[in-house]
Amino acid sequence: xxxxxxxxxxxAERRVAGLPETxxxxxxxxxxxxxxxxxxxxxxxxxAAYRAAGANTTPDHPAGxxxxxxSVQPPTPAEAARLREGDITxxxxxxxxxxxxxxxxxxxxxxxxxxxxxxxVTRAQAADALSSQALVAGYRAVVEAVHRxxxxxxxxxxxxxxxxxxxxxxxxxxxxxxxxxxxxRRLGAVVEAYDVRAAAKEEVRSLGAKFVELxxxxxxxxxxxxxxxxxxxxxxxxxxxxxxxxxxxxTTAAVPGRTAPVLVTADMLKAMAPGSVVVDLAAxxxxxxxxxxAGEDTWVGDVLVHGARNMPSSMxxxxxxxxxxxxxxxxxxMTSDGEVRPDLDDEVLGGCCLTHAGELRRExx
Amino acid sequence: xxxxxxxxxxxAERRVAGLPETxxxxxxxxxxxxxxxxxxxxxxxxxAAYRAAGANTTPDHPAGxxxxxxSVQPPTPAEAARLREGDITxxxxxxxxxxxxxxxxxxxxxxxxxxxxxxxVTRAQAADALSSQALVAGYRAVVEAVHRxxxxxxxxxxxxxxxxxxxxxxxxxxxxxxxxxxxxRRLGAVVEAYDVRAAAKEEVRSLGAKFVELxxxxxxxxxxxxxxxxxxxxxxxxxxxxxxxxxxxxTTAAVPGRTAPVLVTADMLKAMAPGSVVVDLAAxxxxxxxxxxAGEDTWVGDVLVHGARNMPSSMxxxxxxxxxxxxxxxxxxMTSDGEVRPDLDDEVLGGCCLTHAGELRRExx
Numbered sequence: 111x112x113x114x115x116x117x118x119x120x121x122a123e124r125r126v127a128g129l130p131e132t133x134x135x136x137x138x139x140x141x142x143x144x145x146x147x148x149x150x151x152x153x154x155x156x157x158a159a160y161r162a163a164g165a166n167t168t169p170d171h172p173a174g175x176x177x178x179x180x181s182v183q184p185p186t187p188a189e190a191a192r193l194r195e196g197d198i199t200x201x202x203x204x205x206x207x208x209x210x211x212x213x214x215x216x217x218x219x220x221x222x223x224x225x226x227x228x229x230x231v232t233r234a235q236a237a238d239a240l241s242s243q244a245l246v247a248g249y250r251a252v253v254e255a256v257h258r259x260x261x262x263x264x265x266x267x268x269x270x271x272x273x274x275x276x277x278x279x280x281x282x283x284x285x286x287x288x289x290x291x292x293x294x295r296r297l298g299a300v301v302e303a304y305d306v307r308a309a310a311k312e313e314v315r316s317l318g319a320k321f322v323e324l325x326x327x328x329x330x331x332x333x334x335x336x337x338x339x340x341x342x343x344x345x346x347x348x349x350x351x352x353x354x355x356x357x358x359x360x361t362t363a364a365v366p367g368r369t370a371p372v373l374v375t376a377d378m379l380k381a382m383a384p385g386s387v388v389v390d391l392a393a394x395x396x397x398x399x400x401x402x403x404a405g406e407d408t409w410v411g412d413v414l415v416h417g418a419r420n421m422p423s424s425m426x427x428x429x430x431x432x433x434x435x436x437x438x439x440x441x442x443x444m445t446s447d448g449e450v451r452p453d454l455d456d457e458v459l460g461g462c463c464l465t466h467a468g469e470l471r472r473e474x475x
Numbered sequence: 476x477x478x479x480x481x482x483x484x485x486x487a488e489r490r491v492a493g494l495p496e497t498x499x500x501x502x503x504x505x506x507x508x509x510x511x512x513x514x515x516x517x518x519x520x521x522x523a524a525y526r527a528a529g530a531n532t533t534p535d536h537p538a539g540x541x542x543x544x545x546s547v548q549p550p551t552p553a554e555a556a557r558l559r560e561g562d563i564t565x566x567x568x569x570x571x572x573x574x575x576x577x578x579x580x581x582x583x584x585x586x587x588x589x590x591x592x593x594x595x596v597t598r599a600q601a602a603d604a605l606s607s608q609a610l611v612a613g614y615r616a617v618v619e620a621v622h623r624x625x626x627x628x629x630x631x632x633x634x635x636x637x638x639x640x641x642x643x644x645x646x647x648x649x650x651x652x653x654x655x656x657x658x659x660r661r662l663g664a665v666v667e668a669y670d671v672r673a674a675a676k677e678e679v680r681s682l683g684a685k686f687v688e689l690x691x692x693x694x695x696x697x698x699x700x701x702x703x704x705x706x707x708x709x710x711x712x713x714x715x716x717x718x719x720x721x722x723x724x725x726t727t728a729a730v731p732g733r734t735a736p737v738l739v740t741a742d743m744l745k746a747m748a749p750g751s752v753v754v755d756l757a758a759x760x761x762x763x764x765x766x767x768x769a770g771e772d773t774w775v776g777d778v779l780v781h782g783a784r785n786m787p788s789s790m791x792x793x794x795x796x797x798x799x800x801x802x803x804x805x806x807x808x809m810t811s812d813g814e815v816r817p818d819l820d821d822e823v824l825g826g827c828c829l830t831h832a833g834e835l836r837r838e839x840x
Contacts (some may be wrong), residue, residue, distance in 0.1 A: 154625060154750035154777055235634035242633055249627060257622045260519060260792035263615060269600035270605055270800035272795055294627065296661050384519035385792050412519055427625035427750050428638055435635035455484065 111450050112142045113180060113441070114172020115165075118147040121181040122405075122419065124152035124156055124426040125433055130163035132438040137164045141441075144172050147176040152423075153430040173197075176368025178450050180437045182430075184224075188213050195219035198450055200437055202226055202239065204367045205464055205474050210472070216465040221452060225436065227472070229461035235305070237440035237458070239284045242432035244469045247421040248289025248362065251389045252278075254421075256297065258387045258407070258414055263358075264298025275300050279352050280319070281373050282362035283310035283397060286391055288359045290318045302352060306345075307332055322352055333334065354381035359388045361398035369396040376400050376410055384412030395415030476815050477507045478545060478806070479537020480530075482514040484541050485548040486769075487784065489517035489791040490798055492545040492566070495528035497803040501601050502529045505813025506806075509537050517788075520796040538562075543815050545724025545802045547795075549589075552576045562582035563815055565802055567591055567604065569732045570829055570839050577839070581830040586817065590801065591732065592837070594826035602805035602823070607648045607797035612786040613654025613727065616754045617643075619786075622664065622725045623752045623779055640665050644717050646682070646763060646788070647727035648675035651756055655725045656684045667717060671710075672697055687717055714738055719746035724753045726763035733760040741775055749777030758782030 113136055115128040126149045128136070133143045142164040147157055154439060157167045172179050174192035179185065184203040185193070187210050193199065203224035205212050215222045225239040235241075255278075256263055266273040278294040280287050283305040291314060294301045301319035303310075309331025311321040325343050326333050333341055353359055353374055358383075364370045379388065379401065388428035390402035397403075397417065400412045405419030422429035444452035444459055454460040454471075463471055478501055480493040491514045493501070498508045508530040512522055522532045539543050539557035544550065546802035549568040550558070552575050557607075558564065560583060570577050580587045590604040600606075620643075621628055628639040643659040645652050648670035656679060660667045666684035674696025676686040689709050691698050698706055707749055716730030718724055718739055724747075729735045735757035744753065744766065755767035762768075762782065766775045787794035809817035819825045819836075828836055 126556075152625070154748070156749065238634060242635060245631065245633065246627075249629075253618075253621050256618050258789050262611075262790070262793050264614075264658075266610065268610065269603060270607060270795060270797055270804060273796060293629075296663060297658075298661060364729070389594070425625050425627070428627050431638060432635055433635060439635060 111178065111448060112144060112176040113178040113427050113450075114144045114176030115146065115149050116171045116173070116179065116181055116185075117146045117151075117190075118182055119171070119186060119189070122423060123183050124423040125182045125430045126150045126153050126155065126426075127182050127430075127434060129155050129434045130151065130159045130165075132434040133160055133165045134316065135438050137443065139442055139445050141178075141450070142166070146168050146171055150430070152426040154427055155430075158233065178230050178441070180441065184208055184211055187214050190214040190220065192220070193218055193220045196221065198452070199223065200225065200440060203464060205472065206367050209474065211399065212465065212470065214354035216468060219468050220465060221463065221467070222465045223459070223462050224464050225440070225454075225462065227462040227464065228440075229458055230247040231457065234458045237436045237443070239433050239436040241430060242436055243422040245289050246425055246429045246432065247391055247418065248286035249293050249423055250421045251360045251362070251391055251418065252293040252297070253390045254416055254418070255360060258416060259358060260385045262347055263294065263355060276357040277302075278358040278360065279303070279356040280360045280362065281305075281349065282364075283307070283314050283361060287360070287362040288313060288317065290362065293315045294341050294358070294360075295319060299358070304349065304352065322348060324348055336429045344366060350378045350381070353378045357383065357385070357386050360391065361388070362391045364392035364395050364400050369399050372398060372400055374377060374399040378416070379410040379413045382413045384455075386413045388413060388415045389418060390415065391418045391421060394419055423472045476543060476811060477509060477541040478543040478815075479541030480508065480510045480514050480522045481536045481538070481544065481546055481550075481554075482516075483547055483555070484536070484551060486546050488662070489788040490547045490795045491515045491518050491520065492547050492789075492795075492799060492802050494518065494520050494795055495524045496528075496796075497674050497799040498525055498528040498530045500803050501806065504807055504810050506543075506810065506815070507740045509541050511536055515795070517791040520795075533658045538757050543806070545806065549573055552579050553609055553827045555579040555583070555585065558585045561586065563817070564588065565590065565805060566762055568829060570837065571732050574839065577835065581833060581835050584833045586831045587829045588805065588817075588824070588827050589829050590592055590805070590827065592684045592827040592829065593805075594823055596822060598769065599823045602801045602808070604798050606800040607801055608787040608794060609650035610654050611790055611794045611797065612756055612783065613651035614658050615789055616651070616655045616725045616727070616756055617658040617662070618779055619783070619827065620725060620752045621788075623781060624723060625750045626722060628659065642667075642720060643723040643725065644668070644721040645725045645727065646670075646714065647729075648679050648705070649727060652725070652727040653678060653682065655727065656682045659725075659792060660684060664723070669714065669717065672764070681710060687713060689713055695786040715746070717745045718743045722748065722751050724751075725756065726753070727756045728763050729757035735763050737763060737765055739764040744775040744780070747778045751778045753778060753780045754783060755780065756783045756786060759784055
């Protein structure tokens, strides 16, 4: 069977779902691979390198020409309309944002898998693209902040005296948050972090950062009354106090497909020192920072707020490398003897399958 | 006596020669301070903060109104024409680039000091602005490279496999080069460095980087035949080989007031992996990289070359903090009882004095 890798057509997407190294892997599993010309351009993988790995390069999008299409962004409805019954797609597909596409995929009898829906089980880790891309986003968040900061991150001692290290606050200690903490620590910043899951404390501390806590009861590592007014009020006070004391704030509280919680208000920003920088990784899903706009820099008084937009795309070579391996691993889980035949009774494959044989396998919210 | 701090008027200069903390220092030494409105804007030091430190803020450039004018860039010839006999200026002044200005300063009987000419002696270290700004430039060179690199700097191990650390080559191991090495090492890169002074080896190694050496004889820590054709040929071969193996190259071989040596040719760039990044800190003085243009990004094939332009200005808060302390320290060396009276027989003060009492104290090249 034949796997197609298109050049991503959605705006500002610079990643690619396969690289020469994963083409080699797929061919090793008995598959053939078509790569659309220029697919790896931003990731610095030229067509010749794909051909050297054994792929066929084609001028057009592979939809309708290969049995399997793997991509980063989901196909457009027009691309999906070229897929044939029984064809397979794998991509980041957020069903609640793509209702028209989901209907096309269902009606055409396409078997579609979304990496957004991958079950968080051990067997699926090698295919966990949400985590791998969050890792890129967390690293890049610090790079973007440092690039905008008019100060050093590390402490410096010179003949003319000392410059203190920058203070970095990370809100949310998931994969992106932990990577942001690690990167800021590497650069010598003094880092503290907050998460509603008090259980994140040990991971945060193991990276050399301080965990800021609410003095409230927890149950199974979660604040017992996480949605109560008392909790939210205490959380606001704590965050306001820590934001005011920081040179850099990185917010990472995003849940794919849901609106992000507002954690940092304009009033909190006004209490920061002039020249401070805030990077909002949740800007595309509503934002953890009231002022943030995805893809833009916004000044709130003397504080610069960067709203992230597809952060992994700003580092296309390595973001693609990790993503391509994730997709190849998922594809290999459904491949034997050169045939891609997903067993939808499998916990992982069934868990991330969105449409199959004319059926929608999930309720849309 | 009164010290004036202007808002810098030269293009793209975002630093300022004094900050509220150094205003306090100068007032403590019995001086009065005038600050031009908006002088600290880019460094995020508002006029109110200068006033709170005891300065007077004025709408105009202080030339002709204060006995001393301290600045980052030298005054323009027009500003200098307002200075009075016996007035004092301190700035970065490269006499061979500013012949008209030097004549104005001489003819008006101004006593001008250039931090470019500061003797490299222990007593002058606290005023060593070339070093403090080179420190900023070295740090920022890595920040600019990392921001443009489509890859991680650190190694990552994920469930989908490992991403190797980036390889960084630093050419020139002076203050800027050593800081670039340290910053790239902090971020987890594998770093190697080269310097014509083989004696730089120990410093480079102490930062965790590899020192790449020519297999040639040295004398007092310098390659014995540093200008011979054999030496230059061997150096070209060595650099070409190490450039080809690197993801990032940072070149720092600049000598103020002189044309920088070309170390990296277009042919060498073509041997780098696609997506590699080169930052040329010497771009303003001709460039260590043939393709570099100061202030611009240039693609040479698939390699991105960033020509630095006033790198310290891209981090105005801390660059100004260090510079302001350097200038204040130099000023204090010539101040007693609230009077600025430089003793030009002093090794440090005499060494960096360019014009005095109608005389040019140095031969221009």
